[in-house]
Amino acid sequence: MIKVVKFGGSSLASAEQFRKVVEIIRADPERRFVIPSAPGKRSKDDTKVTDMLYACQAKAAAGGDYGEELEAIRLRYGEIIRGLSLELSLEGEFDTIDRRLREGAGKDYAASRGEYLNGIIMAACLKCTFIDAAEVIVFDETGNFDADATNRRMAARLEAEEYAVIPGFYGADASGRIRTFSRGGSDITGSIVARAVHAEVYENWTDVSGFLIADPRIIPNPVGIDTITYRELRELSYMGATVLHEDAIFPVRKEGIPINIRNTNAPEDNGTWIVESTCQKSRFVITGIAGKRGFCSINIEKDMMNSEIGFGRKVLQAFEDNGISFEHIPSGIDTLTVFVHQDEFMDKEQKVVSAIHRLADPDTIDIESDLALIAVVGRGMKSTRGTAGRIFSALAHANVNVKMIDQGSSELNIIIGVRNEDFEAAIRAIYNIFVLIQL
Ligand code: ASP
Numbered sequence: 001m002i003k004v005v006k007f008g009g010s011s012l013a014s015a016e017q018f019r020k021v022v023e024i025i026r027a028d029p030e031r032r033f034v035i036p037s038a039p040g041k042r043s044k045d046d047t048k049v050t051d052m053l054y055a056c057q058a059k060a061a062a063g064g065d066y067g068e069e070l071e072a073i074r075l076r077y078g079e080i081i082r083g084l085s086l087e088l089s090l091e092g093e094f095d096t097i098d099r100r101l102r103e104g105a106g107k108d109y110a111a112s113r114g115e116y117l118n119g120i121i122m123a124a125c126l127k128c129t130f131i132d133a134a135e136v137i138v139f140d141e142t143g144n145f146d147a148d149a150t151n152r153r154m155a156a157r158l159e160a161e162e163y164a165v166i167p168g169f170y171g172a173d174a175s176g177r178i179r180t181f182s183r184g185g186s187d188i189t190g191s192i193v194a195r196a197v198h199a200e201v202y203e204n205w206t207d208v209s210g211f212l213i214a215d216p217r218i219i220p221n222p223v224g225i226d227t228i229t230y231r232e233l234r235e236l237s238y239m240g241a242t243v244l245h246e247d248a249i250f251p252v253r254k255e256g257i258p259i260n261i262r263n264t265n266a267p268e269d270n271g272t273w274i275v276e277s278t279c280q281k282s283r284f285v286i287t288g289i290a291g292k293r294g295f296c297s298i299n300i301e302k303d304m305m306n307s308e309i310g311f312g313r314k315v316l317q318a319f320e321d322n323g324i325s326f327e328h329i330p331s332g333i334d335t336l337t338v339f340v341h342q343d344e345f346m347d348k349e350q351k352v353v354s355a356i357h358r359l360a361d362p363d364t365i366d367i368e369s370d371l372a373l374i375a376v377v378g379r380g381m382k383s384t385r386g387t388a389g390r391i392f393s394a395l396a397h398a399n400v401n402v403k404m405i406d407q408g409s410s411e412l413n414i415i416i417g418v419r420n421e422d423f424e425a426a427i428r429a430i431y432n433i434f435v436l437i438q439l
Pocket of ligand 1 (some may be wrong): 050183
């Protein structure tokens with residue numbers, strides 16, 4: 001059996017954290033492939049090494065003296081190496097980074113060095129092979145990740161290794177140019193490795209014991225989620241649950257490999273299991289609640305809209321032509337509403353409005369801003385009557401006016417639109433009615 005283990009930045013922020021990680025890996029010989037992030041924050045006000053590298057590159061690119069910035073990064077790694085009493089010098093590596101920065105290396109190259117150097121340290125700790133992710137994670141010339149080529153190359157390379165460290169977050173294109181995933185992308189690397197080696201589980205170690213039913217900044221000490229399906233997680237992470245990079249489920253999903261979110265600082269906790277499907281009932285009807293502020297709705301009215309074939313397409317054309325993606329489109333007989341991200345829409349609003357008039361000839365268009373969307377997600381909702389009823393009576397009792405309701409066809413989620421200022425009260429009301437009441 002093979003376990004792939006990925007450790008986030010806060011799990012590798014200092015020598016002390018590294019020691020915990022090494023202990024976790026050594027506790028189970030099946031933990032064979034390790035994906036480290038770059039050193040993260042050691043305390044709330046600290047800076048992540050990735051951010052330090054971006055800052056360094058920005059200065060270098062502007063022709064400035066980045067010596068101080070690079071020295072601060074060298075010191076962070078020096079501290080970790082000394083704290084672990086390793087016989088390892090990264091001086092040669094830093095000379096190369098310095099030279100490449102002087103030669104005009106790009107952002108991706110600079111940012112990737114955080115994971116690259118941490119990978120070298122991790123391999124030295126574990127006394128195992130270090131594999132540069134540039135050799136095994138393939139991007140195309142436009143910077144898009146090539147999943148199939150990567151899977152082939154990764155599988156072939158890892159077949160020969162019993163234990164190895166592969167740094168997260170980056171890969172390279174055919175010309176050898178370093179490319180990174182978006183921020184938090186080491187989660188994706190872990191998932192790619194798990195797929196390539198047909199792992200039994202992809203353990204993703206971080207600084208929390210898994211997903212919580214609701215955001216702890218809104219609900220004090222919310223209950224944790226034991227098991228969640230990939231699809232439920234997609235809904236929640238799209239709406240802002242941020243423990244795992246939202247693209248990280250795709251590679252493992254292809255193989256049905258579960259992801260187990262674990263806490264490096266509390267390894268005894270079971271964490272959250274993310275699975276394809278399960279017959280395990282969740283403890284509550286809902287699995288989780290997440291939401292985002294900052295939407296606006298474009299409400300379009302036209303008499304007899306219901307009988308006009310092609311009306312919806314023409315309206316959406318106006319958004320497409322302006323490069324705006326829509327979130328939801330609830331409709332009535334003579335009305336159609338389009339929900340969009342306010343910051344994407346704001347600059348182009350008048351263009352979109354006139355395009356809708358030109359293309360669809362509506363009677364009126366009315367824009368409402370400062371709305372929030374809340375997703376109530378749960379595989380249990382399908383087989384439970386009255387879920388929507390409970391949500392809306394809870395919201396009514398909390399004096400929250402519901403602006404929009406949308407139930408996905410999968411019956412996996414109910415999306416509710418409320419005013420931005422009602423966002424937290426709405427989440428609290430929903431949590432209370434489904435979770436708190438049952439504790
Ligand atoms: N180090 C990168 C970041 O800070 C990638 C990661 O940690 O997953 O975004």
